[in-house]
Amino acid sequence: MRPRISDVARVAGVSTATVSRALSQPELVSEETRALVLQAVEKTGYRLNLAARNLRQNRTGGVLALVPNLANPFFAQILSGIAEVLGPAGYNLLVADTRITDPDTLLEYAEPSRADGLIVLDGGLPAEALRRVPVVMACEWVPALQAPRVKIDNRAAARQAIAHLMALGHRRIGHVRGPRGNVLAEARLAGTREALEEQGLCLDAASLYPGDFSLASGREAALIWLRQDPGLRPTGVFLASDEMACGFMGEVQRQGIAVPGDVSVIGFDDIELIAHISPPLTTIRQPRAEIGRLAARRLLRSLEGGEAACEDELLPVELVLRASTAVPPRA
Amino acid sequence: MRPRISDVARVAGVSTATVSRALSQPELVSEETRALVLQAVEKTGYRLNLAARNLRQNRTGGVLALVPNLANPFFAQILSGIAEVLGPAGYNLLVADTRITDPDTLLEYAEPSRADGLIVLDGGLPAEALRRVPVVMACEWVPALQAPRVKIDNRAAARQAIAHLMALGHRRIGHVRGPRGNVLAEARLAGTREALEEQGLCLDAASLYPGDFSLASGREAALIWLRQDPGLRPTGVFLASDEMACGFMGEVQRQGIAVPGDVSVIGFDDIELIAHISPPLTTIRQPRAEIGRLAARRLLRSLEGGEAACEDELLPVELVLRASTAVPPRA
């Protein structure tokens, strides 16, 4: 049988209260008692039962991350940042994939007896389900939910991407958007529109390609682009995710189109891989691990300090120039 | 205040025992009582306190996955498979990154009061730390630990890759290995050696490149390869991970080498992206999500059925032919 706190108490010749204190609030017991207790712990091989502590303290010691797609490397790096902060602070990291988990179960998850707090990475969740515990949103956000958001300025980032293409001399510029309704996709699209309109250009329907952030949808966009009139189609394409940019570039290259000779391509996120393909992809870097760390710290503050201010935290992005963008081809 | 089970009992006019039974073992109470209880639950807004249940039942309801690197998409997909099985079975998925977490904390994690079971994805962990709860190993494995392993036949898979290159006519074949001491890296290297030796060839030192599965190390291997005598260096290279293959191919392409015209490249894993770059990469597909699912099922069996047999589970791999391999260039 596993030793309990009372076994330690007996061996040390003190009460369970003292053992408890010696272990979790050492400054409350005398030095000699503390030594006695630690010795008894060693001797008995005692290990704290977390369920018991959690019950008594009415907490779980865990933080739940709600991820739209665990298989996506993008989120993996955010999780990594979250774990980095949570671990040392004494919290477990629980993860749930919101696409896999059915809505009822999800409701059960976002509950004080499951987790002390929530980090939401999926902007498509129902706000009502998330009101029962402290929440921080990272990257994406649920518009109806009032809670701290740790994110980048997607609109400004998109403008930066477009500005880059225009600075190179591109005038026919296309955009492959993310999924409809997704907050990131909409913000990036809006930024694209704005940047173009400021220069008297406009994003016409033929230059706006559907997409869903996935590789496959980037490829589909390429297929559409390839069918368009070479004299009219965009010479520069901004894609709302690096994955799509990869899919796009791979497909046009296979059809004999040169990047950046015939078309410039710029992505979004700066996932690791795109620096290593040929040509390396120009992109907007998003500090993923940092977003995770910040979100976790923010949540810890809510958990420990009570109610924190609900301001958004905007992280800077960076335009990473590589070899997939260049001046447009001569007509 | 959150309603407790006794509040429900009062409202329903029954005892707490009956409420508990009505909720978790409905077949034990009469139909009318059950209805009464459910009504009372609805009315009071009662939600089960998991900490209390866990304490009483002496379980945690969680399974911990130990991942060597959360930021790696490879593991993300395995996690996805694990989550898919665990959720419906009523278990939480906890994850810990073994590189981030310090060893002491890790020891605390692999503990009955933290998690009911463990899925180990890191072969480099100390076996002693993992003996306190049921364990299943997936992909990688801890040699000293006797526990079920869900994995592929890495050696046979490597032989398959080499056989493919030889069938195309390659005679000078290179291998970029994974990190030293890693069980996967060693198995793939062994398979490579075997396959070559069976055909009277041998893997000489100049054709064995160091690596650590990462993109960057693939690129380094490419730099070495590029410096070697074009008449002597390998015409076909098998890399122990797709990431390395990407790094390798990207770098040689940038130096004007054609793939597969000048050198054939074959990777390992079949991560999604490599099907979309140019040229699409030939590789060995590993069923990642399936590995995760299987490992989770296996663990559930241990948790519920008691001691299960400790046999390894070998999943099939598949040689995926794409465009990065072809006949060797004429000398």
Next chain:
DNA sequence: AGGCTGAATGAAATCGTTTACATAAGACGA
């Protein structure tokens, strides 16, 4: 000396469930 303070400790209540055991009421066969 008496009273007050603060530190160190212990006794016992508490957290919210589940479940072993006891009880009561019908059903059934002999």
Next chain:
DNA sequence: TCGTCTTATGTAAACGATTTCATTCAGCCT
């Protein structure tokens, strides 16, 4: 009709910690 089962329920004891409150004792001030 009487035991004997079965079914449905209730009572109360766990589960293993933390924490409130009370107690003891030494030190210090007046």
